[in-house]
Amino acid sequence: MILVTGATGNVGRGVVDLLLARGLKVRAVTRDPAPGRIPDGAEVVTGDLLTDPAGLDDALDGVDAVFLNAAAFLHGGDGGTPAATFLRLARKRGVGRVVLLTSGTVQADVPADLQANVIGRMHRVVEEAVETSGLGWTLLRPGEFMANSLDWAPQIRAADVVRAPYGDARWAPVHERDIADVAVHVLTTDGHLGTVYELTGPETLTYHERARLIGEAVGRPVRLAEITPDRARSAMIVAGVPAPVADTLLALTATGVDRPEEVSPTVRELTGAPGRTFAQWARENKAAFESRPPRPRDEER
C-alpha cells in the first residue's frame, strides 16, 4: 500500500493515476473528499497534515511507502513540527520509505535557518524533518512547474496578452507528469534512499517563448508584454501572496535573465524518456486558454 498526500495536486494526481495503472494499492489523503477529487480505485482518507497530523495514524496502517507533498506544511509557521509528528507515526507503523516533493529553491547543504530565502527555508524545514525521521527517504527538488503558466489563463482568454516581468528570463520548466513519473519510479524501485534529485524540464525557455507556444497550441497569437517588477509585486500582493514570498519569487525569476537555468538530466536518467516539452504541455492544457464564447452583446456589434 502506498499513501499519497497532496493527491489532488498537480503532481499527486499523476502519482495516484500511475500507481493505480501499475495495479498497486493507493491510499490518497485529502482535506476534502468530495466526489471526483480522487480517481476511482484509490482508497480515500480525509485528513489535515498541518493541523492534525496525528489524525492520520490509522491511515498509515499497512503502508509500505509514502509520497509526501511539502505543500501541506508551508502555511502556518513551523511546518517542521507537524511533519515530524506525521513521520514519527509512519516509522512506528513500519513504513519503509518516504519520497518528499520539495523544491529546487532549497540551497543544497544549507540548514533551514541559514537558507537565503523564505521559500527555501519553508521547504528545508520539512526536508530536515524527513532526513531525521529514521525512515528511508528520497527528496525530489523540482524547479518551476509548467502548470504555473495556468496563472496566465485569465489574461490570455481575455486579450491574448500576458503581462509579466522579466520576459527574457530563461528557465527550464518541468512537466508535472514528469515529476510524477520520477516519484513513482523512486517509490517502486530500489537504490534511491538518501538521494536528492533535482528536476527540470528538457529545455530552457524565456517567458516570451512560453507565451508564443501557448499561442501556437490555441491557434492564435499570444504575446507577453513586459511589466515592471514593482507592478508584478503589487499584483501578487493583491492576489494574497505574502510580501516576502512575492519578493523571493521575483528575485529568483530575475536571476534567469543573466544566468539561464541548467537543464538537469535526472528525468531522462530515471524514467528513460526525455522530459515532456512545454509545447506538449500547452497542447494538453489548451482548453484553459481558449477564448470564452462571445457574449451576445459582442455578436450584435
Ligand SMILES: NC(=O)c1ccc[n+]([C@@H]2O[C@H](COP(=O)([O-])OP(=O)(O)OC[C@H]3O[C@@H](n4cnc5c(N)ncnc54)[C@H](OP(=O)(O)O)[C@@H]3O)[C@@H](O)[C@H]2O)c1
Ligand atoms: N509550482 C512550482 O513551480 C513549484 C516548484 C517547485 C516546488 N513546488 C512545490 O510543490 C508543492 C506543490 O505541489 P503541487 O503543485 O502538486 O500541489 P498543489 O497543486 O499546489 O496542491 C496542494 C496539495 O496539497 C494538499 N494539501 C495542502 N494543504 C494540506 C493540508 N494541510 N493537509 C493535507 N493536504 C494538504 C492539497 O490537498 P487537498 O486540497 O485535497 O486537501 C493538494 O493536493 C509545494 O511544496 C511547492 O512549493 C512547486
